[in-house]
Amino acid sequence: MARAALVDTYTHSHTLMHVDSARSVWSEAGPVYEPVPPLRADATADVAIIGGGFTGISTAYHLIRRFPSLRVVILEARHLANGASGRNGGMMLNWVNGVGSRDPELTRRVYETTRAGIDGIVGMIQEHDLPVRHRRDGCMEVLTDARRAEAAHARVEQLASWGISLQYLDSAALSKRLGIQGAAGAVLDATEGQLNGVDLLRCLRPLLLAWGVAVHEDTPVLGIREGRTIELTTPGGVVRAAAIVLATNGYTPRLGYFKTGIFPLHSHVIATEPLDAEARAALGWGQVAGFSDDRDRIAYASMTPAGELVFGGGSNAAYAYLYGNKTSYPGTPESAGPAFEAIRRRLTGYFPAAERLRIAHRWTGTLGITMSRLCSMGVRGEHRNVYYALGYSGHGVTLANLAGRVLCDIYAGDDARWRDLPFYMAPLRGVPPEPLRWLGYHAYTKLTGRSPRKAA
Numbered sequence: 001m002a003r004a005a006l007v008d009t010y011t012h013s014h015t016l017m018h019v020d021s022a023r024s025v026w027s028e029a030g031p032v033y034e035p036v037p038p039l040r041a042d043a044t045a046d047v048a049i050i051g052g053g054f055t056g057i058s059t060a061y062h063l064i065r066r067f068p069s070l071r072v073v074i075l076e077a078r079h080l081a082n083g084a085s086g087r088n089g090g091m092m093l094n095w096v097n098g099v100g101s102r103d104p105e106l107t108r109r110v111y112e113t114t115r116a117g118i119d120g121i122v123g124m125i126q127e128h129d130l131p132v133r134h135r136r137d138g139c140m141e142v143l144t145d146a147r148r149a150e151a152a153h154a155r156v157e158q159l160a161s162w163g164i165s166l167q168y169l170d171s172a173a174l175s176k177r178l179g180i181q182g183a184a185g186a187v188l189d190a191t192e193g194q195l196n197g198v199d200l201l202r203c204l205r206p207l208l209l210a211w212g213v214a215v216h217e218d219t220p221v222l223g224i225r226e227g228r229t230i231e232l233t234t235p236g237g238v239v240r241a242a243a244i245v246l247a248t249n250g251y252t253p254r255l256g257y258f259k260t261g262i263f264p265l266h267s268h269v270i271a272t273e274p275l276d277a278e279a280r281a282a283l284g285w286g287q288v289a290g291f292s293d294d295r296d297r298i299a300y301a302s303m304t305p306a307g308e309l310v311f312g313g314g315s316n317a318a319y320a321y322l323y324g325n326k327t328s329y330p331g332t333p334e335s336a337g338p339a340f341e342a343i344r345r346r347l348t349g350y351f352p353a354a355e356r357l358r359i360a361h362r363w364t365g366t367l368g369i370t371m372s373r374l375c376s377m378g379v380r381g382e383h384r385n386v387y388y389a390l391g392y393s394g395h396g397v398t399l400a401n402l403a404g405r406v407l408c409d410i411y412a413g414d415d416a417r418w419r420d421l422p423f424y425m426a427p428l429r430g431v432p433p434e435p436l437r438w439l440g441y442h443a444y445t446k447l448t449g450r451s452p453r454k455a456a
Helices: 003-009 054-066 104-127 146-161 171-177 197-210 249-255 277-283 334-350 352-356 396-412 436-448
Strands: 043-050 072-075 139-143 167-170 185-189 193-195 214-216 223-225 230-234 237-246 263-272 290-293 299-303 309-313 359-369 376-380 386-390
Touching (some): 193 197, 249 386, 263 334, 299 334, 386 396
Parallel strands (some): 139 290, 237 386
Antiparallel strands (some): 139 185
């Protein structure tokens, strides 16, 4: 199918960009969702989990499977997958942000850990026969500069000598898999893929309920009083729990935790209407789940099984920090119109034929970013009963699902296998207070075009 077919199928002018929904493509793709009732009375629990995203649901899943008699309660402020778990780019990626690759043993451990995390997601879907839309046919890192492409080629060879099998594609080989403009090469990881996180979390809900987990949506936690028994205040009642899990990622500072360790960054994303196989081929998209580029303000894209092209990042405009750690972007998508236009321009720069594609979805997700980009998973508090995992810095689809297994093992006192990994109890610091935070972020990004960060 030639590019002309795209013209026949889609509108002839990007100024007529058609938007059907402000919800993410992941939410829109599923059936009508009915949330479970909010908490309406006081309750007690062995473990109360705050947050119904990847971290919270994964932790509940692993805890109740390991300890079937445990009283587990999930408190979600809105509905399952309302946060970044349902508003992301969809890619299941290896590696941990903020960790270098100079030590062969550590590099192997990190890669094997994240690969096992993706295996765990897919294995869970298969074990319970969940109708979760996903694909696992690889993702790429695209190099836009010849010098960086040469360095990436050398890195692939070094990783191969350490037992990590990736594939380097030169520009000619890349063009057969992904017809992206301005690329000098790419690194393909065939073990990566794409996940509809909304499908996963909502399909797990009936499973958890059947196993005895109490789930309360529309139940924000308004206050936390620590102690040997922790009290969580909600609009409908008080939950008294022996332990809690902070599964709130970028929203965590609102609960009074990690105020100088993490900040919420709003990430804007777009998605097209479904493209059939011929339209995808005309666009230049071959057999690959997704890609990200090598720029500091990373651009990324993935293709859903139904053919929606998801695209985000690519410039300062694609990300936003709002004064005072605000965790919702008011008025989106209309209020973020320039951001979505900037994202579309980056998309058409990589795929000129996308100029004529209609955009069906524009949404904003709240990421949890650390200054080092390293996430942290652990336990804290005077009574060592406040568990947490947060700061995934863009790799949350894999890491937040992995966090459930990690936190379950820490809770069980069986966490030796995680202790040598960089994210285990990693200290998070370096985020300045307001107004320096807002001023510093905007001054730095405007002057450099880069995202502020510090070494771990």
